[in-house]
Amino acid sequence: MAPNQLPRLLDGRMKFRHLVLLDAIARRGTIVGAAAELHVTQPVATRGLRELEDILEVTLFDRGPRGLIPTVYGEAFTEHARAILAQARQAARHVVELAGAERGTAVVGTHLFGSNVLLPRAIAALKAERPNLTVAVRDGTPESLLVELAAGRLDLIVGRLTQISDEEFTRRKLYDEYVVLVVRDDHPLAGAEAVDLATLAGYPWILPGPETALRRELEQLFHSNDVPLPANRVEATSFLTVRQLLRDTDVVAALPRLITEEDPGIVRLPLSLEPIGHSVGLTLPSTRKPTPSACALIDKLVAEAGEVNRRLNPGP
Numbered sequence: 001m002a003p004n005q006l007p008r009l010l011d012g013r014m015k016f017r018h019l020v021l022l023d024a025i026a027r028r029g030t031i032v033g034a035a036a037e038l039h040v041t042q043p044v045a046t047r048g049l050r051e052l053e054d055i056l057e058v059t060l061f062d063r064g065p066r067g068l069i070p071t072v073y074g075e076a077f078t079e080h081a082r083a084i085l086a087q088a089r090q091a092a093r094h095v096v097e098l099a100g101a102e103r104g105t106a107v108v109g110t111h112l113f114g115s116n117v118l119l120p121r122a123i124a125a126l127k128a129e130r131p132n133l134t135v136a137v138r139d140g141t142p143e144s145l146l147v148e149l150a151a152g153r154l155d156l157i158v159g160r161l162t163q164i165s166d167e168e169f170t171r172r173k174l175y176d177e178y179v180v181l182v183v184r185d186d187h188p189l190a191g192a193e194a195v196d197l198a199t200l201a202g203y204p205w206i207l208p209g210p211e212t213a214l215r216r217e218l219e220q221l222f223h224s225n226d227v228p229l230p231a232n233r234v235e236a237t238s239f240l241t242v243r244q245l246l247r248d249t250d251v252v253a254a255l256p257r258l259i260t261e262e263d264p265g266i267v268r269l270p271l272s273l274e275p276i277g278h279s280v281g282l283t284l285p286s287t288r289k290p291t292p293s294a295c296a297l298i299d300k301l302v303a304e305a306g307e308v309n310r311r312l313n314p315g316p
Contacts, residue, residue, distance in 0.1 A: 009055065016088070018052040019081040021045060022060070023151055026078045029067035079150075083287060086152025093291050104293035105134040109145035109157040111212075116239055117258045118174070118280065118308055119158050122300040133293055139238060143211055149285055155294035157283040158301060162213045165286070173281040174305035177312060179214065180257050181269040184246050190267050197227045197271065204232040206242050206253040217276045218254055256280075258308070280305075 024034035025045075035045040053060055060074035070078060093105065106126075110119055123135050138145070138154060142162065148154045150168060165171045181200070183190055189203075201222070207230075208215045222229050234251070236242050239259075245251050247265055254276075260268050282301060284290065290298060 014052065014055050016085075018048060018055075019085055021048045022052060022074075022078055022081045023085060025049065025061065025068060026070060026074070027147065031068065033067075082151040086150065086285065087288060089152040090288050090291065093293075104291065105136060106291070106293040106297040107136045107138065107153065107155050108294075108297065109138045109140060109148055109154040109159075111140065111142055111145065111159045111237055116256065117262060118301065118304055121304045121307075122297060125304060126297055126300045130296060133296065135297060141209060141211055141237060142213075146283070149283065152285075152288075155284075155290055156298065159280065159283075160213070161279045161281045161283070168286055170284045170286045171281055172284070173279045174302065175281075175309045175312060176279050178257050179254050179273050179276045179278065180260060181271055181273060182246065182253055182255050182260055182266045183251070183269060184248075185265050185267050187250055187267075189252075189269060193270060195269055195271050197222065197225045200252050200269070200271070201227050201230050203230070204234070204249060204251045205230040206234050206236055206245055206251050208237050208254075209235050212237065214254065214276070214278075221273070221276070257312070261311075 021034060021038065024037050025031065028034045028037060031042055031045050031049070035042045038045070040048075049060065056073065056077065058073040059071055060077065061068040061070055063069070108119065119137070123137075126133065126135065138148065140148070142157075142159065145154065145157050145159075146169070149157055161171050161173060163169075163171065189195055189200075207218060210216075219229060234245060236245070242253055242255070243263065243266070246253055252269070254273065255266075257268075260266050282298065284298075
């Protein structure tokens with residue numbers, strides 16, 4: 001490409017399929033994985049990537065030992081491609097909702113914090129008023145959900161806020177909640193008047209994945225108390241998995257305080273984790289407006305968060 005010469009992206013050669021393919025390759029890390037996701041053959045996917053690189057006149061991916069690695073051009077153009085795809089998806093859904101009156105779909109991503117109390121209550125309140133509106137819930141890690149939100153496959157994320165708002169995402173705090181240590185109600189330590197971290201380390205643990213902020217905070221807690229991280233552990237973020245393991249085994253888990261109040265089979269341990277606190281809230285894309293269905297869900301989330309706040313901080 002000549003200096004100061006922009007690639008001609010509007011001459012009809014670049015198609016939406018090129019952008020969809022680029023997004024899939026960036027997420028999957030291989031041509032094979034992207035082809036499988038898009039239900040095309042590997043040669044078709046390879047040809048599509050070559051066409052896009054010819055249009056842009058740059059190399060978008062380098063081959064690495066574990067697959068394709070985005071170049072600086074690939075990272076930059078993937079971000080723009082996802083924004084374009086997100087706007088297109090949003091436009092299509094907006095038209096459908098306008099044509100369908102009370103019908104529509106709100107797609108919300110969630111992880112452990114916020115999914116156990118706030119989101120179910122907001123959905124129930126929304127469905128009571130608009131029974132024909134569909135709410136699709138997607139579970140995932142905070143990092144994977146942000147990718148889905150940027151690409152327009154999610155309308156919003158409900159969960160822990162670990163970053164401040166930036167150019168790409170707007171974050172709205174709804175309430176603060178502490179993390180507590182819990183076991184099943186007939187656990188050997190249930191009902192103990194006092195426990196220490198060294199004793200707890202002798203039991204199996206459920207820990208969040210290493211990519212999460214809570215995991216890093218728990219690792220720091222063990223390190224600052226000179227206690228090794230439990231070797232006998234399961235890494236899980238799905239509440240259904242965590243809850244069943246808590247009920248069936250002697251595991252110790254760190255969970256949001258509200259979970260212990262909602263589930264009588266789970267009890268808190270008398271060891272404070274008060275320094276480990278977090279804010280629960282909404283993460284929204286900064287560059288596009290929510291659909292009418294997403295707005296309706298957001299309104300219910302804000303309303304239900306007020307009730308959660310009153311439970312967590314009762315007045316005199």
